[in-house]
Structures are given as C-alpha cells and as structure tokens.
Amino acid sequence: MIDSAFIERCKSIFGAENVLTDKAELIAYSYDATPGIPREIPGVVVFPENTKQIQELIFLARQTKTPIYPRGAGTCLSGGPVPLSKGVVVSFQKMNKIIEIDPDNLTATVQPGVVVADLNAAVSKYGLLYPPDPGSMATSTIGGNVAENAGGLRGLKYGVTKHYIMGMEVVMPTGEIFRFGGKCVKNVTAYDFTHLFVGSEGTLGIITEIICKLIPAPKYRKSMLAIFDKLEDAGKTVTDIVRAHVIPATLEIMDKVTIQTVENFAKVGLPTQAEALLLIEVDGMGKDSVEWEAEKCVEIIKQNNGKYKIAETDAERDSLWAARRAALPALAQVKPATILEDATVPRTKLVDMLVAVQNISKKYGLMIGTFGHAGDGNLHPTLLIDPMNKEEMEKVHKAVDEIFEVALSLGGTLSGEHGIGVAKLKYLKNEIGRSGIETMRRIKQSLDPDNILNPGKLVPMED
C-alpha cells in the first residue's frame, strides 16, 4: 500500500513536480464520466514522461502490491480509470508527443496521451485522416481510445479503433517492456497481440507507444437529413441503404423524444411530430461516386415515405449537423443528470430495440431519449434523471437492467463502444457465459499474476 516511502520513491522516479499527494488534488482523480459507480480517492497521482519511469513504477507496485489505475482523459463511460482503492493513478496527460508521421507508410507513431483531435489536426496537413472519431475526440486520448476500443460517428464505413492500430509498446504487469507489430501492412508473427491489448481497459498492460494507421482523407462528401412519421420506415431506410450497397460514413438516428427536446432547446427547425430522424453523410474520393451514393439514399428515403433536406454548401451541412450535435446537450438540460447507455443490436433489429426502449420508458415513467449510430445498431438510450431523487433512481436501475436484457435477447451486446469497466461488470456473464468468464480470468492471471493493473475492472475475479 501507499506510505511515505512509496511516495518518496515516486518522487525520485517521476520528479516531485510530477507527483500529486494533497487530498484536494487526489479528489479530482476519483471519477470519470460514468455516473453512480463505486469510487475511491487514490493514494497518489503520477505523471510519467517516458516508458522507463513506468517500468520502475511497476516494479515498485509489484513489491508493495499496490494497484495501478492508468488514466487518459477520464472521459470513460464505464468507470475504466476510476480507482477502487487507494492505489496509484498514472495520468498520461504529459506523455503526449506525436513521435512521427510517416505519410508514405501511412502511419503515425504517438505517445498514449495524444488527444485524438490533435492527432487529426497534425495528419490533416498531409491530407490524411485517423478515422475513429468518438464524440469525445476533443479531449480523449489515443491511449484511452485504444484501451476502450472506442468507436465513433464514422464507424459504419471506416470501422473503429481496433482497425487502425498496427503495433504498440506495452509495459507488462510484470515489468517487461514488450513491442509488437510495426509499420508492415501484413504481419502475422506471433499471436495477434494488437487485438488482445485493444479494448483491454488497462487491465493487461500499460500502453506507452502506439502505431496508428492513417488513410487519405475523403475529398467529397454529401449530407442529408431525413424525417419519418413512422419508426419502421426509418429502420427500413437504414437496412435498404446498406442492401443497395451504399455504405454511408455516417448514418445517425434520433427518436421522437430527442427530436422534440432538441427543437425545444436549439430551435433548428425540426418537425416535432416526426417519429424519427436520420442524418446521413456519404463521402469518398470521387465526385461522381459520392453523387451517385447520395442519389441512391434519396431514392430510398422517398420509397420509405421520408421527407429530406440535402446540404449543398458547408454552411447547410453545418445546420443539418447542428441537430445531431445538440442531441446530448439538449437532453442534458431537461433534468439534472443523464445516464448514457450504449447497448447495441444487429442493424436489422434497430426498430425492435427502439420500440423496446420506448416501452421501458413508459413502464417506469422515465424520460428516455434515444439517439445513436443507426448504421452500426449502436444506440445511446439516454435516461434523464435526478440523482437526488432516491425513488426515481431505483426505477432507473431497473430500467437499465431491462435495456440490457432486451439487447441481449435481440442478439446484441452490452456495449458497442463504452466498455465494461465496473459499470457493466455484473451483466458480463449474461453475454459471454461461464466459459467466457473463466477464459478472461485465465488471461488476466497469466499476464498480471499480482492483479495490480486496474483490478476490479472488466474481469470479474470473484463470482
């Protein structure tokens, strides 16, 4: 555990200016963006600047059996970086250099603390793009994105974080420094460690360097907004578009509650009688193909009784996107707090899921606005809550349980992109079963025999 000797060692490893010990400072590391989860004030916070320091910290932590909680920007929505005991928080905010951009190999090599938006600003000078774009990209770090396998608005066409990681340097929980992967497009040497560490939620190793894959930034794009009187029509539009072999970069949905709230809040001219709204953007390198895809979408929207608006200029595009951007802020205004879930279902079950959420909302008398990445079947039912109202909070917990139950019964998953962390730990067995849990434990125990890395997250160590 952490005593004064431990803190002295930290100061000699990281330098006194990179160690926080005052209670008031530590309190500010006892949360992430997840509401209502167990949390503890850490014993100390350190800011590494290089890999060697992290290795030394691991040795120290093993000796003293002290838990380590890696932390990027703390925007996690499942409790990933939140301490569960008085351990060490390792903040990557000062380990934030872009080491290299290699436009010929289409790679960027970065330290884990680089903010996603900063990486994109840097590679855009070469006409390149790092596609994963979580809503938190202005603050969240690449390290955090890798550890959570973050998705984003472009997921349908471009995939998620795991599709853009080519290699890493990791400090293992036993202290070895391990590098794998690299700039090769093809590389089948050894196990596929990239896919083991992407999404490992800080439980298997501390990521200290990341090689990201870049793509040429699409030159053309076309956005449109489609409005439907029936949920079924919106759902069918989503599947019809994909069936017509058009893969939009963005295919977002908003339900009635969200539409009404957005209109109330931002007055962007949405029809409040509509049952659903889709925001569609197609993009690509060729003007003609983008035009063709856009026309195809319009055709399908019309066939499904939708009304649409298409953006001709950047300003018009902005105004279409304004509605989507206002979704969370608008919902957040209604009640003191929100719980944002990310249960995900196969694309073809989208409407069933939306209807189920509406029924749950009615059953418990709770306001739930649903929006999200329709093309991925990745929905964000957002429960509007008052945490000071105990009675309501009980209903909220029941409603959340039911949302997960339905998602699984539709062949879906607990989490499309926010991770398991502590928030969804108790549901894990329902999805992956006994054998899944056992497999996870074995992996965890063999890599982290002392259980010092982010203990209590992702892997249920006890039944």
Add this chain to the structure above:
Amino acid sequence: MTVAAKTIFDDVELLKKELVRCMKCGNCMSVCPIYSVEKKESSVARGKIALGEAVLSDDIKIDDETLVKLIFNCLVCKSCMLACPSGVRFDRIILGLRAAIAKKKGIHFIKKALFGLLKKPELFDKGMKAFAAMQGLFLSPEEQGKRAPRGFLKGVSPRFDEKFIIPELTKESFRDRVKEKEEVPQAQAKALFFTGCSVNYLYPEVGDDLIYVLKRNKVSVVTPKKQNCCGMPVMVHGDIETARELAQKNLEVFEKTGADYIITVCGSCGSALKHEYPIILEGTDYEEKAKKWVERVHDISTFLLKVIRFESPKGNLNLKVTYHDSCHLKKSMKVFNEPRQILKTIPGLTLIDMKKPDACCGSGGSFHLTHADTALKIVKSKTEDIKGTEAEIVCTGCPACMMELFEGIKRFGGNCNVTHTVSLLAESYRSEQKS
C-alpha cells in the same frame, strides 16, 4: 443593507443544484487555458466541481489549504461554460465556493492564502495599492482611488521582474478631469459612460476616445464622477458583501442621471452590470433596479451597431489589425461579431484572424500575479498566435486584456501595438477631419 438574500453566494447548499448538472464529460478540458498549461484535473472546471461536491459531502473541509489554492486557480474566464454540453453555470459555482471560503474564514484569510503564493507577501499590500486601485482588489469603496507609488512592486510576484511593465498611473484620474456632462444638439440618445477602474486610472485615452466616438454619433454622454468599481474584482475574491455594496451604490448613481443606456468599454464591467448584479442582488430591494438595466447595458460596439444609427468612419487607416476576444466580452456578454464589423468599416484597415482569437490571455484580475508561472505560459502562447498574423496592431474590447497583451508582447517578442477597438474607430474619425 436589506438582507434576505438567499443566493448561491450566501448558502453552499444552493450550490448542490448547480453541481449536480455536471456530468463529468470532460469537454471543458479542451478549452480551459489553465488546463492546457498544467494538465491537472484540479485546474479545470470538472475537477473544481468535484471539489465542491467533496466539500458538500464533508469529504474535505472548505478551508483546506490546498483546496483554497485550487479554488482560486481559475481565471473565471467562462471558456468552459461555452464548451459545456450540460449548461453548467460554472461562474456561479466558482464564485459561490469562493464566497463560502470568505464567509467561513474572512477575506483576510483568502488574502493570506493567495498572497502567500507571492514571494514577498509583506510588501504586497503597500506595493499593490497602485495595482489594486485599478483592479479594486480587496479594497472597500472608501479605499478605492487611493494610490501608492510603484517602487514596492519588485520581487513581490515572479511577475514583477525587470521585464514587468504596467501602464503609468494617470496623475489625475479620468473621471476627475473629464466633464461630467457632454451634451450634443439633436442627440439620438443619452448614454451613461461606465468607465471602470482601468480606464479611470490606467487607460484614460480609451475614455477620451469613447466620448469622442459617442459625440460623433450624436449621443449625449454623462460620466458620473460618483460611479464606483463595478465590483467584479472583489467578487471574484469571494467578497460578495463588498460587491453588493458597490453594486447598490452604482445603481443609485445610475438612477439619478436619467440616462437611457449604459455604455461600457470593458467586458468584465459590462458583464457585471448586465449579468451579475441581478444575481448578487436577488432578494434585496435592489433586485428590480438591477433588472431594469439589464437590457440597456451595452458594450460600445453593440450600442453603435444595434441601438443607434451608426455613422461609418471615412478616415483611412492603412493598418494590419488582428482582434483578440476578451473572455468576458465574448463568453459572458456574447459580443464578438460587432467589434469585427466595426473594424471592417474602417477604410484601409485589413483585419487578419489569429489562431483561436477567443483563447484567454491569462490576465484574470489578480491571477496573473498570484499564479504568475501559469499566466506567463498562457500569455506566451497568445503572443505567438498574435505574432503569427504579422499584424501591426492587436486590438481588443477590454483594458485588462490590453495590459496583459502589452506585457506579453514586450516580454516574448514582436512589435505589435496594443489598442482598444474604440480607439481605432476614433482615430479613423479624426483622420477624416484632417484630410
């Protein structure tokens, strides 16, 4: 005074309702000037909100030494509020927490805790009077306007090194020398000029330019000699009682003038009059009086373009100019288009946008003295953005920013001059008369 006030500044419990709105999403991190330098959670709104919650749940005492320092490690620039998806009113939270500290421990305690950060705190009181006079720092209304020489300043804060420059204090304050009433025939409107302390003591020429511009646009001006500091400087240090007192005195002065509008040339003064007075006076006899002015307080640029008939200037100014958005002008008063529009009406003038024109300059009242290291890093990056434009002049709508930018540019290089928007406009009017 008439009490009964039950605002967030009087009762921490009322803070709860504001704190709970924060969903800890972290969006504020992307814009907070202090966070961008320090990279610590406690630097940014989210961390300070967590501290507020910890105080309310008794996890930490409100007079915890580090906590007090952290709560004062904020520029109250409101950048975070613009980025916040949840509409958290962070200005109220931070000022509420400061007021709670002041209430529990007294203003003197804050003064000690804050100025303990300075190198020679014992010199502070004497030396700072010069500075304080214009910043209203911790001074009661009676003390306002008393000034002391500047020799004492050296060595008090890391900021007061050989490179430190502040404008000379005027020998005679602006309000002392200027005519209280300037009538124009067939006036479009009658306006009250709220000078603020910086114009009164440090930048009187901005005041002259403002009066000139108003008269040029056929507006009669009254500049009441008895007006006080707006109260913002004492308010940000938690001294809500003095802020209330100043607000009430000002409202009484305003009332007597019979003016239709109040014009400001300082974002902080303007937002105090427009937004803070009704809040701090809630539940007192003065609440209604304060509310009456809300729609009639204008920054000079808004007043010219939105309220009266604006006479476009014709005098040529062959200058490359860049505009810095003062935080309180943009983020509190929501004024950012009008100053640019005015600059664009000046013949010959080229307006060049800098990178992030609304990034805070790091001034923040006494922040740049008490937290000199952080403030210097903030103004350095601002200076670099200004240099990048190759403009000859950087102009802004707030004297506190003028001072910070001036000092930053002198310190970190570049030969850009600093001026107020209204001074460029006045210059254009004047040069049309010459030609």
